[in-house]
Amino acid sequence: MAKFGEEIKFIKESFRQQESATDKVYFIVTLPFKTVLFVFMRGFSLLEGKYFEKKPAAKRRARKRRIHTAKKIKNLRYNIIKKDKEIAARMVHAVNKIDRKNDALAEKATDAAVEGAKQFNLAKEWAELNKRKLLCQFAGVVLLLLGCMGVFNLCTAYEYAYNGRMLGLVNHQEDVLRILDLVSEKLTEEHHAEIAIDKKEDITFKRVFSVGRHIDDMEQVLSRLTYMQDIVANGSGIFINDRQVAIVDNEETAQEVLEAVLAKLQVPSDTTTLEEIGFAEDVKIKPVSTRLGRIENTDDVIRKILTGAEEIKTHIVQSGDTFSGIAKQYNISSADLLAANPLVTPERLVIGQEIILTSAVPMLTVQTVEVSTLTEYIEYQTLYEDNASIYQGETSTKVAGQRGERQVVAKIVKNNGQEIARMELQSQITKEPVTAVIYVGTKELPPKQGTGTFIYPVTGAKLTSGFGSRWGRMHYGIDLAISTGTKIRASDGGTVIFSGYSGSYGYVVKIDHGGGFVTVYAHCSKLHVKVGEKVYQGQHIANVGSTGRSTGPHCHFEIQYLGVQKNPLKYL
Secondary structure, rough: OOOHHHHHHHHHHHOOOOOOOOHHHHHHHHHHHHHHHHHHHHHHHHHHHHHHHHHHHHHHHHHHHHHHHHHHHHHOOOOOHHHHHHHHHHHHHHHHHHHHHHHHHHHHHHHHHHHHHHHHHHHHHHHHHHHHHHHHHHHHHHHHHHHHHHHHHHEEEEEEEOOEEEEEOOOOOHHHHOHHHHHHHHHHHHHOOOOOOOOOOOEEEEEEOOOOOOOHHHHHHHHHOOOOOOOOOEEEEEOOOOOEEEEEEHHHHHHHHHHHHHHHOOOOOOOOOEEEEEEEOOEEEEEEEEEHHHHHHHHHHHHHHHHHHEEEEEEEEOOOOHEEEHHHOOOOOOOHHHHHOOOOOOOOOOOOOOEEEEEEOOOOOEEEEEEEEEEEEOOOOEEEEEEEEEEOOOOEEEEEEOOOOEEEEEEEEOOOEEEEEEEEEEEEEEOOOOOEEEEEEEEOOOOOOOOOOOOOOOOEEEEEOOEEEOOOOEEEEEEEEEOOOEEEEOOOOOEEEEEHHHOOHHHEEEEEOOOOOOEEEEEEEEOOHHHHHHHOOOOOEEEEEOOOOOOOOOEEEEEEEOOOEOOHHHOO
């Protein structure tokens, strides 16, 4: 306890020996650390003393180490204290410097306040002495400013614009803003679409000089806004397979359009019970934000949907086809057909030639499911019998076949009236088919060369025009009128020297019979022989038609001898 009291006394004495406040603060802060270190060292010394009593040599070595370590600790402590003192000194210096600056600023502020008060008093005294003059000058400045503002107001106006598009000039912004609600109401009523004009977002103003420019009155502002096509409107879009095809004023109008299209494309039938009807495509009506000018007329939208798509097909030219006939067959104008086939010469169609058919078709497909009662034909069978009186390769009808009939009740799926699927529900035969009997020729063919005698090219025909002058010009053959498709036979055996189209004669066959004789068969509907082919007398070479310059189906027949046309009636 005596030693502990001495330690306390030593600490107090050490505190009093600190020269400055900084040293005392440092001493107090480090005191707990020093106390703990002292207690630890004192306990370690006691243990060490007991240990070294038994080992003197170890005590000497430990003493040397302790002395060496104490020197290091002393040096370290000295360095730390030195650094702490340097830092404390710097902080004190900085604080003193800040205090000096604050004092200088406070002194300057005081001087400035005193000087300001002095100047204010002087100004106040001067104003009191010159009050009348100052009031006159101030009034003059105010009047000048008011005059400038008046002139500026007279020479300027406001350009008003809708979404950046300048519409006109007004004196006051309120002239436009007051009638916007009226414009929205009027447009909504007129176009049956929801029209909303945002006064803050849609309408902008710009002040400009208006000298020499026209200023709109209220009626003109109303007119400009009412007939503007760029106004934002809420409409209804018609979408087909997620593609927008039209915009109308509202959903009700869009429904009316689709119902009108449905009615136009629907194919009515007396023998049909309609079970379902709708569009094959995915059709939706969605609200859209658009411009007033893009809202379409109902009739125009219906017309667009009915004719807005294009379908391309092809037609293969057959015997007897004409360009105008093909156009009529597919309900296409000759001009449109020619535009789709610019490389085709209408007067020179070739059998097997491909003609492109382009036609407008609906954008929507009306799909119906209906139950129909209809008549179907049953094809007849054909039996063949040999006949020695007919040439080999030719046939003749003994009994004409007739198709049978059966009544069918079926569920049918149609797209725009065209059947795409059928399920038969019941059927009943109402007429049995009649089997056809055809004679097949077995008679040996005559020689395929001229015999010198000629037969009529068609049988059962009527002579409608003879050889000689007709209608003021020469007719170089005879016309044998008979129905289209009747067989034309070679008047005599020989070699085909021409088979094709020949201007006003239409489709023609020419046969060289030798001995200078040539026969001509014109206005045919179909040709059955080719150039170079040898034929026998009576062979089927073509069918009666009305191609070329013709007033009806007939066979124009000529006989030429050494290149000169002769009267065929003198040789038949």
